[in-house]
Structures are given as C-alpha cells and as structure tokens.
Amino acid sequence: MQIRTVGLYDVRNHVATELACAGHVNVLTGRNGSGKTSVLESIGMCAIGRSIVPVPDAALVRHGAESATMIVTANRDLGAPWSVKVTVREGARKRIETSLASNATVRDLIGELPMVALTPDHKAITFGAPADRRAFVDAVMAQASTRYRDLLYELRRVLKQRNAVLAMQADDGTLTTWTAAFTACSAEIIVRRKHFIAELAPRVREAYSMVSDGEEAIDVCYRPDTVPDPADVDTVRQQLDEAAARLRAVELRRGTTMFGPQKDEVDLTINGGLVRETASQGQHKSLLVALKLAECDVLLRTRNERPVVLLDDVFSELDRRRIERVMHGVLTMGMQCFVTTTEGDSIGSMVPPGTDIRTVTLARGQMIDSNQQPWRTT
Amino acid sequence: MSSDTIDRVVELLATLPTIGRKTARRLAFHLLRQPTESVQAFTDAITLMRANVRECSVCQTFTDREVCAICASEQRDRSTICVVEEPSDVMAIERSGDFRGVYHVLHGVLNPLDGVGPDDIRLRELMARLGAVQELILALNPNVEGEVTTQYIAKMTAPLGIRVTRIARGVPVGADLEFADDATLARALEGRVPV
Ligand SMILES: [Zn+2]
Numbered sequence: 001m002q003i004r005t006v007g008l009y010d011v012r013n014h015v016a017t018e019l020a021c022a023g024h025v026n027v028l029t030g031r032n033g034s035g036k037t038s039v040l041e042s043i044g045m046c047a048i049g050r051s052i053v054p055v056p057d058a059a060l061v062r063h064g065a066e067s068a069t070m071i072v073t074a075n076r077d078l079g080a081p082w083s084v085k086v087t088v089r090e091g092a093r094k095r096i097e098t099s100l101a102s103n104a105t106v107r108d109l110i111g112e113l114p115m116v117a118l119t120p121d122h123k124a125i126t127f128g129a130p131a132d133r134r135a136f137v138d139a140v141m142a143q144a145s146t147r148y149r150d151l152l153y154e155l156r157r158v159l160k161q162r163n164a165v166l167a168m169q170a171d172d173g174t175l176t177t178w179t180a181a182f183t184a185c186s187a188e189i190i191v192r193r194k195h196f197i198a199e200l201a202p203r204v205r206e207a208y209s210m211v212s213d214g215e216e217a218i219d220v221c222y223r224p225d226t227v228p229d230p231a232d233v234d235t236v237r238q239q240l241d242e243a244a245a246r247l248r249a250v251e252l253r254r255g256t257t258m259f260g261p262q263k264d265e266v267d268l269t270i271n272g273g274l275v276r277e278t279a280s281q282g283q284h285k286s287l288l289v290a291l292k293l294a295e296c297d298v299l300l301r302t303r304n305e306r307p308v309v310l311l312d313d314v315f316s317e318l319d320r321r322r323i324e325r326v327m328h329g330v331l332t333m334g335m336q337c338f339v340t341t342t343e344g345d346s347i348g349s350m351v352p353p354g355t356d357i358r359t360v361t362l363a364r365g366q367m368i369d370s371n372q373q374p375w376r377t378t
Numbered sequence: 379m380s381s382d383t384i385d386r387v388v389e390l391l392a393t394l395p396t397i398g399r400k401t402a403r404r405l406a407f408h409l410l411r412q413p414t415e416s417v418q419a420f421t422d423a424i425t426l427m428r429a430n431v432r433e434c435s436v437c438q439t440f441t442d443r444e445v446c447a448i449c450a451s452e453q454r455d456r457s458t459i460c461v462v463e464e465p466s467d468v469m470a471i472e473r474s475g476d477f478r479g480v481y482h483v484l485h486g487v488l489n490p491l492d493g494v495g496p497d498d499i500r501l502r503e504l505m506a507r508l509g510a511v512q513e514l515i516l517a518l519n520p521n522v523e524g525e526v527t528t529q530y531i532a533k534m535t536a537p538l539g540i541r542v543t544r545i546a547r548g549v550p551v552g553a554d555l556e557f558a559d560d561a562t563l564a565r566a567l568e569g570r571v572p573v
Contacts, residue, residue, distance in 0.1 A: 157522040164490035172495045174488055177530040181522065 001082070001113055001305050002336050003043065003074045010065035012038040013365030021338075022358035024331060027347045028340045030362035036340040038365070040117070040310045042070035043338065046084035047115035048143070049096070049106030052310060054121060057088040062365075074113060077305050082113065107153060111143045114299040114307035118292050118326075120317055125291060126275050126284045130223075130265035137266055140295050141196050144302040148192055154185045159257060167255040175252075179244045182260065187237035189261045190230050196298075197222040197266065203297050207290035211325045216270050216283065218290070225263035289322055293329045300333060309337035315346065324350045331355065384410075436507070438483040438500045440465045448472075448480060455479045457512040460567075461504065461531065463487055463519060471517065474564040479515070482507065487518055487527040496530070505534070513541040515570055532573040543570040 003021050008014040013035050019026075028036035037053065041060060044052035051060060061068040067089035074082045087095040096104040098112070124132040142149040162178040165171070201220040208218045226243045230236045243259045244251075251258050268275040270283055279287065299307040309330050314323055327350050330337050339347055351357060361369040384406055391402035409417055433439065434446035441447070448454060448468070458479030462468060468481050484499040508514070516531060518524035532542050546569035 154522055158526075161490050161522065161526070168490075172497075174490070174496060174526070174530055177488075177526050177533060178490075180529065181526050 001074050001076055001308055003072055003113075003308055003338075005071070005073045006039055006042055007069075007071035008035075008038060008042050009069040009071075010062040011042055011060050011068045011070055012062060014038055014062065015365065017362075017365065017367060019360060019367075020358075021336070023336060023356040025327075025347065025351055025355055025357040026336070026338045027357065027359040028338065028362060029342065029359060030368075031342060033364070034362040035365040036362050037312055039362075040119075040312050040338055040340060043072060043308065043310060044115065044117060045070050045086045045088075046072035047109070047113040047308070048139075049086070049094070049109045052117040052119055052312060057094055058090040060088055061090060072113070074308075084109065084113065107149065110149050111146055111303065114143050114303050114305050115310065116292055116295050116299065116307045117310040117312065118288070118314060119310075119312040122288060122292075123284070123317070126268060126279070126287050128276075130267075133266035133268065134264055136291070137193065137197065137200075140200075140298060141192065143307075144196075144299055145192070148189070151185050151189050151192070155182075155189060155261065158182045158185060159260070159262060163256050166251050166257065169252055169255050171252065175248075179241070182257070183237050183240035183244060186240055186261045187233045190224050190227060190236050190264070191233050193224070193261070193264065194222055194230050200294055200298060203294035204287075204290050207293035207297075207329065208286060210329065211289045211293070211322060212283070212286035214283070214286070217272070218287065219269045221267040221269060223265040223267055224261065225265075226259045285318055285322055289318065289326050293326070296330065296333055296335060300335075306333065306335045309335050311337060311339045313340055313342075315341050315343055320346070320350075323347075327351055433483075433485075437468075437481045438485060438503055439468050439481060453478070457510060458515065459504075459507065459511055459513075460515040460517050462517050463524070467517065470560075471563060471567070474560040474567070476564045477567055479513075484518075484527070487523045488530060489523050499527075501531070501534070504531070508535065508538055508540060511540055513543065515567070516542065516544045516573060517567070518544075528573060542573045544573050545570050 002023060005021060006019045008017045010016075013033070017035070017039075019039065028039055030036050038060075041051040041053060044050060045060070050057070060070075067087050069085065069087045071085045072083065076082055081099060083099050085097045094106075096106070096109060098104050098109070101108060122136075125136045138152060142152055158178065158181045162175075162182050165175050165178055197220055204220055205218050208216070224230055227236050227239050240259070247258050268287065270279050270287070273279075275284065275287060296307055296309060299305075311326070314326070318326070323346075327337075327347070331351060341347060345359075348357060348359065360367055387406045387409070388399070388402045391397055391405050392399050394402075397405070409420075430442050431440050432442075434441045434449055435444055436449040437446060439446055439448075443450075455478050459482050460471060460477060460479055461482045461484060462471070463484055463486060465483055468483060471477050471481075482500070482504050484501065484504070486494055486499040488494060488496065488499070514531070514535060516528045518528050528544055535542055545563075545566040
C-alpha cells in the first residue's frame with residue numbers, strides 16, 4: 001500500500017492540512033505541539049479505526065470545532081485506488097466512508113490498509129504485562145486475517161454475554177449454550193494464535209540479529225490458559241468444554257468466566273529468561289524493533305500488501321544505530337514510512353541516495369516548509 | 379423562538395429509533411405547517427394502531443385480529459414453522475413469496491446483557507405449538523445472539539424428534555434479515571441446513 005495524500009480537517013490543532021506523500025520516507029518535523037503526531041494519528045484512524053496514541057476519539061477534534069475529519073487516499077500494491085474518510089464528533093459514533101462503502105464500520109476497515117506503528121507507548125510490549133503482549137499479537141493477527149478479526153469480535157461479545165449470565169449467579173437454562181458458543185470460538189482463536197506465534201518467532205529472531213550485534217537467543221512463547229499444549233480445534237474445544245464443566249460451580253459463585261483465551265499469555269525470552277525480568281535496556285529496544293520488523297514481514301506475506309510504517313518520535317527512545325537499521329529494514333522491504341522527529345535532518349542522512357523522501361515542517365498545526373528531495377544531492 | 383409545546387414534541391420524536399434531535403425538530407416544524415386535519419388523521423392513525431394492534435394468539439406477530447391472516451389461512455402448511463425475531467422479519471420473508479408454512483415471532487433473542495432470558499421471549503408459546511409440527515426453520519439474524527438462540531432452541535426441541543433447520547448463510551453476516559433482499563432471502567430459505 002502506498003499513501004498518496006493525507007488530509008486533516010479540524011484535527012487537534014490542524015484547521016486544514018493536506019499532505020502529498022513521498023513514496024518511501026515522509027519526515028514530519030517541528031517542535032512539540034506542532035501537530036506532527038496528529039498526521040500519524042490520522043493515518044491510524046483511517047487504517048485501523050483508532051489513533052495510534054491511546055486517546056478517546058473526541059480528543060482529536062480541534063478545540064472549538066464540531067467534528068474532525070481525516071482523509072487518506074492510497075494505492076494498493078496492485079494499483080487499485082483506496083480511500084478512507086473518517087469523521088469523529090463528541091458523543092456520536094464515528095462515520096467511516098471508504099472506496100467500497102459509504103457507511104463502513106471499524107471492523108470493515110481493519111486489514112484493508114495494513115499498518116505497523118512504533119510509538120513510545122509500545123514499550124509496553126516488552127516491558128508490560130502479559131495482556132500487553134496478547135494485545136500486540138491480536139492486533140497483528142486481526143490485520144493479517146479477516147477470519148481472526150471476526151473471531152475476536154465474536155469472542156468479546158460472547159464473553160460479555162456469558163459473564164452476564166454468570167453474574168446472575170444462577171443458570172437460567174442458557175449457560176450451556178453460551179458456554180458452547182464461547183468454547184467454539186475460543187478453540188479456533190487458541191489454535192490460530194499457536195500457529196501464528198510459531199511463524200512469528202523465527203522472524204523475530206532474524207530481525208533481532210539484524211538490529212542488534214548480540215548473539216542472544218530470542219524466543220516468543222505462547223502460554224495459553226487451560227490448554228497448555230493445544231492440538232487441533234476439536235481437541236482444544238473438548239478440553240475447554242471439560243474445563244467449563246469443572247469450573248461451573250465456581251464460575252457461578254464468582255459470577256464471571258474463569259478460563260479461556262482472554263487469559264492467554266505471550267512470553268518473550270532472552271537466553272532462556274523472561275525479557276521483562278532479565279533484559280537490559282538496550283536489549284528491550286532491539287527486541288521491540290525486531291518485533292515491529294517481524295510484524296511488517298508477517299503482514300506483507302499474509303496480506304500480499306506492503307504495510308505502511310509509522311514511527312512516532314523514535315529518536316526519544318532509540319539510538320541512531322537502531323533507527324538506521326529500522327529504516328534499512330523498512331526500505332529493503334519496499335515499504336512507505338512516516339517518521340515524526342524534532343531533529344529534522346537526521347533521517348535524511350540515514351537513507352541511501354535515490355530514496356524518495358519528503359520533509360514537512362509543521363508549527364501550530366500548519367505546514368511552514370516542505371521540500372521534495374533535499375537529500376538527493378548527496 | 380420559545381415554545382414548551384414544540385419542545386415537548388421534539389423531545390418525544392427524538393425518542394424514536396434513528397431520529398436525532400435535528401431531525402426531530404425538522405419533523406415538528408413540518409407538522410406545524412400541515413393542515414390541522416391531516417395532523418389529526420396522523421395522530422388518530424397512531425392512536426388506533428396502538429389500541430387495535432395486538433399479538434396473534436398463535437404466532438405472536440402483530441395483527442388487528444385475535445388470529446393473524448397467515449395463521450387463519452387454509453392455504454398455509456401448519457406442519458412447518460419459521461421462527462423469526464421480529465414481526466418485520468415475517469413481512470420480509472412474505473415479500474420473498476416462496477414460503478408456504480407459518481411463522482413464530484420470538485420478539486427478541488437471548489441477550490443476557492440486556493436482561494433478556496428465555497422467559498422474556500416467546501419460547502414457551504413456541505413449545506406449546508410443536509404438537510403436529512414436522513419442521514422448524516430457524517431464521518434468526520446471523521449475529522452472536524441469534525446464533526446462540528438458534529442453538530438453544532435446537533437443544534430444547536431435540537427430544538421431540540422434529541426436523542430443525544436454519545436458513546442458509548446467504549444472508550450477509552452482520553446484516554439484518556429485515557434488510558436482506560427478497561432473492562437472497564428466497565435462496566436462504568431454499569438452502570436451509572440442519573442445525
Ligand atoms: Zn399468527
């Protein structure tokens with residue numbers, strides 16, 4: 001996928017900003033508060049239906065404006081045009097229009113414009129709780145597979161409904177049926193996660209050795225709840241049904257579901273130890289970058305579409321050497337990327353001559369300077 | 379402009395599904411510009427509808443009579459019951475013109491989050507009708523709640539030895555039955571599968 005234009009209308013401090021994008025690298029510079037991250041947030045909104053920063057949608061609406069509108073126009077790798085327009089307003093559902101549908105949902109959007117983002121918040125993937133790593137895996141898988149995306153929506157809904165039955169602390173006769181629906185989609189999710197992580201792990205190892213100079217042994221391990229060693233969907237489902245029968249009385253007493261893929265964990269290990277316990281700061285950084293490069297690779301393969309890469313404020317987190325290797329990895333895979341930085345000219349000196357690069361300088365939500373190919377002269 | 383009576387009408391109109399405040403205001407002003415008689419006819423029709431329309435004592439769909447026209451008809455095959463969520467689904471399937479059996483309207487599906495359990499939809503009435511029935515076609519919406527309700531009914535009726543089928547997945551997932559086009563619905567009924 002290649003984004004041609006990004007439009008921000010009443011988004012944060014942008015009144016109306018329209019960017020024509022370079023095919024390879026788009027550098028957004030400016031001080032803090034200049035509105036450079038808003039461009040990445042808008043791309044995120046058009047790709048996965050939410051900002052790359054964890055904020056409520058309404059936070060994107062410019063102060064004093066009624067609604068915020070974000071428009072991305074792009075070309076698929078096979079040439080077909082793709083466009084998305086998202087409008088958010090306080091207290092209303094966001095409105096999504098695409099080339100295919102005038103009234104689309106976030107669910108319709110996910111996977112159409114594959115996207116990989118790296119922001120300071122993503123530190124949580126290696127540092128945070130098991131739930132953060134599960135969320136990472138789920139987000140990648142949802143973009144990679146429409147079936148998995150649908151299963152996640154189904155799981156969330158069935159789990160809420162089943163918990164509502166359990167919360168009555170008495171079976172109204174429907175618990176068995178809700179449980180069957182729950183174990184059916186859970187089993188498929190578990191088996192898909194197992195296969196996905198088995199495919200992801202070698203790619204993370206490969207990317208890690210490219211990013212770091214170390215010889216550390218890296219692994220990504222799936223630790224499913226209830227079913228320690230998942231086989232096929234039918235067997236897993238049977239095991240989950242057995243767990244449900246075993247836990248029935250306790251679940252009714254506590255009024256909530258006590259097993260299932262919403263409790264799964266994903267561990268990252270380095271030389272056999274848990275990353276969050278034993279890794280150095282540098283190893284954390286290399287691993288995060290490796291995970292993101294592996295994510296690019298997985299999306300590229302499964303979607304047959306080059307994802308767009310968003311790097312938000314990477315200089316505050318990563319050293320020059322690691323950023324160079326990220327850029328190298330991204331450009332080698334032929335992917336378009338958007339980088340925000342306060343250090344305008346650093347990126348330009350990292351990319352090979354001939355790279356289609358554009359730098360846009362922003363101040364208070366306005367473009368104050370943009371030049372097409374400043375580094376080609378090297 | 380300030381009028382408590384207009385405000386009250388706008389407030390009430392805005393409680394209708396899909397009607398926002400803006401539309402409610404537009405509707406209120408539209409009504410104000412109509413002749414008194416046509417507004418009267420409008421409100422009379424609504425009052426009359428509310429007073430006369432009730433649920434058919436057999437299939438529970440909306441009707442003006444004790445028993446609805448479909449249930450009363452000699453032309454319909456009473457050994458096949460098509461189970462739907464809402465009266466509007468009956469109209470949708472009738473429009474497709476291919477179904478000769480009778481209906482049963484649940485007036486909802488299992489939805490514990492909204493406090494809807496098996497006693498809150500017309501399941502007891504359905505069970506009471508199954509004596510001479512040979513086939514039960516479950517035509518609920520293809521979402522989590524419709525799916526679970528389908529499975530629940532299949533389980534409940536299993537001991538009775540009735541053929542239980544569901545409409546084929548020709549209905550787009552996530553779409554309401556009510557909005558499926560006639561041809562799609564006809565195909566879905568034709569290609570029904572055992573639950
Ligand atoms: Zn009737």
